[in-house]
Amino acid sequence: MDTQEMIDLCKKHTMYTWSAGDAVSPLPIARAEGCYLYTPEGQKILDFNAQLMSVLIGHGHPKVIAAMKAQLDELIFVYPQTATAVRARLGKLLADITPGDINSFFFTLGGAEANENAIRAARLYTGRHKILTRYRSYHGGSYMGLSLTGDPRRWPSEPAAPGIVRLMDPQPYKFSFGATDEEKTANSLEYLEEVIMYEGGQNIAAMIIETVTGTNGMLPPPKGYLEGVREITKKHGILLICDEVMAGMGRTGKMYAFEHYNIVPDIVTLAKGLTSSYFPLGAMGVSDAIADHFRKNVFWGGLTYNSHPVGLATAEAVLHVMMDEGMIENAAKMQAVVRREMDELQRKHVSVLDGRVLGLFGMVDLRKNSKNEPLAPYNGSHPAMAQLGAFFRKEGLFTFTRWNNFTVNPPLCITPAQLREGFDIIDRGLELTDAAFEG
Numbered sequence: 001m002d003t004q005e006m007i008d009l010c011k012k013h014t015m016y017t018w019s020a021g022d023a024v025s026p027l028p029i030a031r032a033e034g035c036y037l038y039t040p041e042g043q044k045i046l047d048f049n050a051q052l053m054s055v056l057i058g059h060g061h062p063k064v065i066a067a068m069k070a071q072l073d074e075l076i077f078v079y080p081q082t083a084t085a086v087r088a089r090l091g092k093l094l095a096d097i098t099p100g101d102i103n104s105f106f107f108t109l110g111g112a113e114a115n116e117n118a119i120r121a122a123r124l125y126t127g128r129h130k131i132l133t134r135y136r137s138y139h140g141g142s143y144m145g146l147s148l149t150g151d152p153r154r155w156p157s158e159p160a161a162p163g164i165v166r167l168m169d170p171q172p173y174k175f176s177f178g179a180t181d182e183e184k185t186a187n188s189l190e191y192l193e194e195v196i197m198y199e200g201g202q203n204i205a206a207m208i209i210e211t212v213t214g215t216n217g218m219l220p221p222p223k224g225y226l227e228g229v230r231e232i233t234k235k236h237g238i239l240l241i242c243d244e245v246m247a248g249m250g251r252t253g254k255m256y257a258f259e260h261y262n263i264v265p266d267i268v269t270l271a272k273g274l275t276s277s278y279f280p281l282g283a284m285g286v287s288d289a290i291a292d293h294f295r296k297n298v299f300w301g302g303l304t305y306n307s308h309p310v311g312l313a314t315a316e317a318v319l320h321v322m323m324d325e326g327m328i329e330n331a332a333k334m335q336a337v338v339r340r341e342m343d344e345l346q347r348k349h350v351s352v353l354d355g356r357v358l359g360l361f362g363m364v365d366l367r368k369n370s371k372n373e374p375l376a377p378y379n380g381s382h383p384a385m386a387q388l389g390a391f392f393r394k395e396g397l398f399t400f401t402r403w404n405n406f407t408v409n410p411p412l413c414i415t416p417a418q419l420r421e422g423f424d425i426i427d428r429g430l431e432l433t434d435a436a437f438e439g
């Protein structure tokens, strides 16, 4: 099949996510290896976003493919009420690598379902119904996932599920909780206490947060914020759910992002990096107290593909590769390289407003004037952003451009030379956004 026919058939007979089909210009891909994608014509594209921030170990790792094939030969599918060797091994492995008292896992097919089940578990366990969530967040494309979500992807699916209470973030988009980390933290925590007072702590089952906010800004929390949230939620018997679908599994330079902040949530949700997207799999990990509760009380949740053996074998192999090959350590080490490159971009390009990176979780914001107004408005676009996206694609760099930002989330196996290759393309591309600077 030639490339154009492939594109035409995909557009004619399949639907694309988050877009009007006619506006989609799909990227034709034939194969992928390590940090690179290849078009059918052989163009080599550097994957600076690990696809959906998810192919953490890089593409086509032979050890994972071998483990997946071995599982296909051994056992492909059995229903959820079975015991399998791979389920036993992965459950134990996750319990071993997860800090604190999170030792039991419920497997799903992705992040939205992991969050759905986390909310269900929290409500059943506490007997309360309200859920606190934040505006600068994304928690999945299902109805509950979007109800928990704060960003505009939620709007077309509203009205949201009942019982959701949305909070401002410690780093709101415009309004500021304060200039310093200490002020932001103090003000956010006071505000959280006040919202809990208005809603009635005894009615709130859980607070869900992205430990490090992902698509809504790659925002590590200000110093002391998570510790404070943990303390306040504990005081009111509110469960803390850390959504680590994007930030977890080594992305920030630690296995779990919450390890940067010396807290352990009651529930953690995972997906994406758990299998490096080699197979659809998500997970909800719960504390011993919650797990004990559901040993005696029914957990009213299920999926046909719960604990799918091929997904579990993939996750097991991915985790071993990640640990054996030092990929999390590499993510932590590469942070300094990315930081340097971002600082250099800011020095050279008048349109660069800010760059943030934790491990290999990074984003650069662009501005349109010296008042630091974003190049494109919240949920909006700007011709120069579209030009930048087109430039990246032409020059062989895959990453996301959205609103006034672009992301830097390569696979965790990336080398300094490959990072420089990507930043060289970015450096040239930013001449387009500099040209749009209004002074």
Ligand SMILES: Cc1ncc(COP(=O)(O)O)c(C=O)c1O
Residues within 6 Å of the ligand: 109, 110, 111, 112, 113, 115, 138, 139, 140, 141, 145, 210, 214, 215, 243, 244, 245, 246, 247, 271, 272, 282
């Ligand atoms: C923080 C976060 N939570 C949940 C999800 C939903 O995961 P999935 O698309 O696997 O359902 C995503 C996906 O991008 C995410 O970034």
